[in-house]
Amino acid sequence: MEMKLEVVVVPVTDVDRAKGFYQGLGWRLDADVASGEDFRVVQLTPPGSACSVIFGTGLSSARPGSAEGLHLVVTDIEAARAELVGRGVEVGEVFHDAGGVFHRAGTAGRVPGPDPERSSYGSFASFADPDGNGWVLQEITERLPGR
Missing domain, CATH: 3.10.180.10 (2,3-Dihydroxybiphenyl 1,2-Dioxygenase, domain 1)
Structure with missing residues (x-):
């Protein structure tokens, strides 16, 4: 199903x-x-x-601002970041993970700049809404097989 x-x-x-x-x-x-x-x-x-x-x-008992790791997939991390900044959103700098796989919780392992090889799934930027709910932009240019 x-x-x-x-x-x-x-x-x-x-x-x-x-x-x-x-x-x-x-x-x-x-x-x-x-x-x-x-x-x-x-x-x-x-x-x-x-x-x-x-x-x-009356919709949720979750603490305001407690959502984190909400991902928005984009095809161009730098253009997406620039668009949000242009709309007045405070967006962190583009980063990739030191391990090269997926970003970790918080800011541990963040390396400034996009993934050096610009591999799909490897570059990120983050921002929060006014309550602190955490959003992550993730650049995906080519999907893994079966996706």
Whole structure:
């Protein structure tokens, strides 16, 4: 049976501030639905993505800002970073991992600059939303077999 990741819940403090931030990234607003004072769902989708994020009121018991390692796949890490910076987002410098495989939690093992061989899956940049939820841009130019 096929299963597709459709939605990721992102815990936020201020729904309108988060909505403005993600719309400022150029993400499509799919829904903003409230059912009284205690329940509101906002859904946005990054350009080209089949998966959306949702946040709101009465939606999650997770601590605002506790999401980390949310990946956005791009084909050109430097262009994607520049676009976000141009939209006013504070994005860290492009990096690759010292081990050459996948980045580690936090900043351990980060080496400045893109992967020296520009291998697919090997270059990253990170940013956070206003609550501190952590996002990672990952450059993928060629998918592994079966992907």
